[in-house]
Amino acid sequence: MKIVSIVGARPEFIQAAPVSRAIRREHQEILVHTGQHYDEPLSAAFFQELTIPSPNYNLAVGPGSHNQQTARVMVRLEEVLNQERPDLVLVRGDTNSTLGSALAASKMGIPLAHIEAGERSFDRQMPEEINRVVTDRLSDIHFCASHHALDQLAAEGIVGTCHWVGDVMLDAMLHYRPIAKKQSRILARLGLAPSSYSLITIHRVSNTVGFERLDRLVDILNQLDDTVVFPLHPRTRQSLAGISARFRDHVRVIEPVPYLDMIMLEESARLIATDSGGVQREAYFLRVPCLTLRDETEWVETVEAGWNRVVGVDPGRVLGAWRGFVPPEDHPPIFGDGRASQRIVEVLDGLSLSGRPFAGRAEALAGINEPMKLGIEQ
Numbered sequence: 001m002k003i004v005s006i007v008g009a010r011p012e013f014i015q016a017a018p019v020s021r022a023i024r025r026e027h028q029e030i031l032v033h034t035g036q037h038y039d040e041p042l043s044a045a046f047f048q049e050l051t052i053p054s055p056n057y058n059l060a061v062g063p064g065s066h067n068q069q070t071a072r073v074m075v076r077l078e079e080v081l082n083q084e085r086p087d088l089v090l091v092r093g094d095t096n097s098t099l100g101s102a103l104a105a106s107k108m109g110i111p112l113a114h115i116e117a118g119e120r121s122f123d124r125q126m127p128e129e130i131n132r133v134v135t136d137r138l139s140d141i142h143f144c145a146s147h148h149a150l151d152q153l154a155a156e157g158i159v160g161t162c163h164w165v166g167d168v169m170l171d172a173m174l175h176y177r178p179i180a181k182k183q184s185r186i187l188a189r190l191g192l193a194p195s196s197y198s199l200i201t202i203h204r205v206s207n208t209v210g211f212e213r214l215d216r217l218v219d220i221l222n223q224l225d226d227t228v229v230f231p232l233h234p235r236t237r238q239s240l241a242g243i244s245a246r247f248r249d250h251v252r253v254i255e256p257v258p259y260l261d262m263i264m265l266e267e268s269a270r271l272i273a274t275d276s277g278g279v280q281r282e283a284y285f286l287r288v289p290c291l292t293l294r295d296e297t298e299w300v301e302t303v304e305a306g307w308n309r310v311v312g313v314d315p316g317r318v319l320g321a322w323r324g325f326v327p328p329e330d331h332p333p334i335f336g337d338g339r340a341s342q343r344i345v346e347v348l349d350g351l352s353l354s355g356r357p358f359a360g361r362a363e364a365l366a367g368i369n370e371p372m373k374l375g376i377e378q
Contacts, residue, residue, distance in 0.1 A: 001027045001028070001087045001088065001348065002027070002028045002030065002084065002085075002086045002087050002088075003023060003027055003028065003029050003030065003086060003087065003088045003089075003090055003348075004029075004030045004032055004080065004081065004084055004086040004088070004089045004090065005019070005020065005023070005029050005030065005031050005032065005089075005090045006032050006034065006077075006089065006090065006091045006092070006097055006098070006101040007031065007032070007033055007034070007055070007092070007097070008033065008034035008035065008036035008037060008061075008073075008095050008096070008097025008098075009036050009037045009093070009095045009097065010037060010046065010278070011092075011093055011095075011169070011276075011277070011278040012092050012093055012095065012097070012098075013037075013046040013047065013050065013052060013259075014046070014050070014169060014172045014259060014278070015092050015093070015115065015116075015168045015169055015172065016031070016052055016092075017050045017051070017052050017172055017175070017176075018168055018171035018172050018175060018340075018341040019090075019092075019115070019168055019171075019341045019344060020052060020053055021341065022341035022342050022344065022345045023341075023344075023345060023348075024053075025345070026345060026349070027345070027348070029053075030056045030057070030080075030084050030086060031052075031053055031054075031055045031056050031057075032055060032056065032057045032058075032059065032077065032080055032101075033055035033057070033058045033059070034058075034059045034061050034073050034076075034077070034097040034100070034101070035058050035059050035060040035061045035062055036061055036069055036073075036095060036096055036097045045258050046258065046259055049258045049259055049260060050172075050176065050259060057080050059072070059073060059076040059077060059080075060076075061073055061076065061097075066096055066127045069096040069097075069100070070096045070099050070100040070103070071100070072100070073096065073097055073099075073100025073101055073104070074100045074101075074103050074104045077100065077101055077104045077105075078104050078108065081104065081105065081108055081110060082108075086110060087110075087111070088110070088111045088112070088113055088348070089101060089102075089104075089105035089110050089111070089112050089113070090113050090115065091105075091112065091113070091114055091115070091135060091139075092114070092115035092116055092168075093115070093116050094116070094119070094128040094129070094131045094132045094135075094277075095128070095131060096127070096131065098114075098131050098132075098135050099130070099131040099134055099135055102114070102134065102135040102138045102139065103134075103138065105138075106138040111140045111141070112138055112139045112140050112141070113139060113140065113141035113142075113143065113348070114135050114136060114139040114141070114142055114143065115143045115145075115168060115344065116143070116144075116145050116149075116167075116168075117132075117135075117136050117139060117142035117143055117144055117149060117153065117162065118136060118142060118144050118146075118148075118149025118150060118151075118152045118153040118158075118162070119132060119145070119146070119148075119149050119152075119277075119298040119299070120132065120133075120152050120298055121294075121296045121297060121298040122296065123295070123296050125206065126204075126205075126206065127205065128277075129298075132298075136153065136156070136158060137158075139161070140161060141161055141163070141347070141348075141351070142158065142161050142162040142163065143163055143165050143340075143344055143347070144162060144163065144164045144165065145165070145166060145167035145168070145169075145335055145336075145340070146164075146167070146299075146301050146334060146335065147164060147301075147334075148300055148301055149164075150162055150164055163343070163347050165336070165340040165343035165344050165347070166335055166336020166337060166338070166339065166340035166343065167281060167335035167336055167340055168340045168341050168344070169278060169281055169282065169285075169335075170281075170285055170335045170336060170337075170338050170340065171338050171339065171340050171341045173263070173282060173285045173286070173338075174338040176259065176260060176263060177263055177267070179260060180259075180260040180261070180263040180264050180267075181264070183260055184260045184261050184263070184264040186257060186261040186264050186265055187264060187265075187268055190229065190252070190254070192227070192229070192268065193268075194268040195268065195269075195270040196226075196227060196270070197226060197227040197228065197229050197252075197268075197269060197270065198224070198226055198227070198228050198229070198269055198270060198271045198272070198273065198322070199228075199229050199230075199231075199265050199266060199269040199271070199272045199273070200221070200228055200229070200230050200272070200273045200274065200293075201230075201231060201233070201272075201273075201274045201275070201276050201279050202214070202217060202230075202233065202236050202274070202275055202293065203233035203235055203236055203275065203276060204275040204276075204294065205235075206275070206294065207236075207275050207293060207294075207313070208233075208235050208236050208239040209239065211239065211242060211243050213313045214236075214239055214240065214243060214245075215243055215245075216313045216315065217293065217313055218240070218243070218245045218246075218247065219315065220313070220315050220318050220319060221247060221248075221251050222247060222248045222251065223315070223319060224250065224251075224319070224322060225250070225323075226250065226270075227250050227252065228250060228251045228252065229252050229254065229265060229269070230247075230251055230252060230253045230254065231254050231255065231256050231257050231262070231265070232253050232254065232255065232256065233256060234256075262282075263282070263286075266279070266282050266283060266286055266288060267286045267288065269288055270288075270289075271288065271289050271290075271291065271322065271325065272288050272289070272290045272291070273290070273291040273292075273293055273318070273322065274290065274291075274292065274293060275292065275293045275294050277297070277298060277299055280292055280297060280299050280302055280308055281299060281302070281335065283302075283307070283308070284299075284302045284305070284307050284308065284334075284335070285335070287307070287327075287331055289307060289308075289325050289326070289327045290302065290307060290308040290309070291308075291309050291311050291318065291321050291322065291325065292308055292309065292310045292311065293311065293312065293313060293318070294310065294312060295310065295312045296310060297310050301334040301335075302334070305328075305330070305331065305332055305334060306327050306328040306330070307327045307328075307331065309321050309325055
């Protein structure tokens with residue numbers, strides 16, 4: 001089976017690593033980098049560090065509005081799909097790359113599979129929410145990281161194409177964490193001891209555009225007593241310059257860090273505060289208390305398990321939780337057992353007909369029956 005696999009942003013690079021390894025054992029993968037993340041520390045460095053195969057194509061869509069990026073992905077990916085004529089297009093997550101690729105594949109009649117299908121924040125102000133909802137409507141195969149996602153798709157009338165596989169980001173964490181422990185020197189370089197600091201990441205448009213919420217977050221950070229490590233996303237850096245932000249000495253602003261260094265910063269933090277869906281899950285994998293600096297989260301299981309609190313940017317809620325949040329001892333395996341990538345390949349194998357790859361959209365869809373009944377191994 002020939003699969004065109006799309007990546008474009010940091011979480012997708014991380015997800016691509018274990019999925020590509022699993023796919024390439026049995027199938028042909030054409031890796032397409034849309035170029036949505038065009039900053040070197042957030043793009044090429046991830047491919048090198050995680051030994052992800054070099055992209056077969058880079059669409060170089062670059063910066064721009066959400067509509068501009070999505071449109072460029074559609075136009076430029078169409079050329080690739082016409083040339084490669086794949087049996088399946090594989091998208092992941094909730095980025096503009098995801099939506100643009102889903103639209104292009106769907107309009108060209110190519111079967112479409114979505115990793116991380118069914119996650120919902122129910123906030124249509126978030127561009128990512130629009131991307132998720134539309135991509136799930138267009139997809140022919142839905143790979144779910146959580147059982148909540150299965151339930152949500154069923155509530156939207158999407159059934160019979162949905163498969164619980166677990167979270168491929170957990171696959172990545174289990175693979176790269178031992179490597180990070182051996183190779184990363186980030187703690188020594190920054191002079192940090194485990195549990196002696198908190199870690200914060202901010203990048204969402206809602207927190208970085210318009211300045212009101214960002215101004216509040218700066219004030220909150222300056223009121224804290226402990227050391228705060230703050231890897232700065234390029235968008236956030238630009239927005240902080242726009243409000244002439246000044247931090248007290250305990251807030252240590254650093255450049256974006258590679259994935260292996262980020263694992264060690266996350267694992268060794270006493271608390272993580274973030275507006276990133278990926279970092280929320282990584283905090284959960286590593287059993288580190290997490291505060292979500294948004295008014296909602298799509299990863300509700302982490303909240304229900306007691307390891308994540310949604311605090312927005314309200315100073316009282318953030319400061320109170322920052323100083324007093326203690327998660328429970330129980331830590332259920334809500335995102336599976338680290339074999340999501342292999343399950344994805346097993347589902348795709350089951351959709352091949354008579355040992356042959358997809359012969360076309362109608363034939364492919366005829367092979368989709370009941371979702372696989374997969375449980376979590378304890």
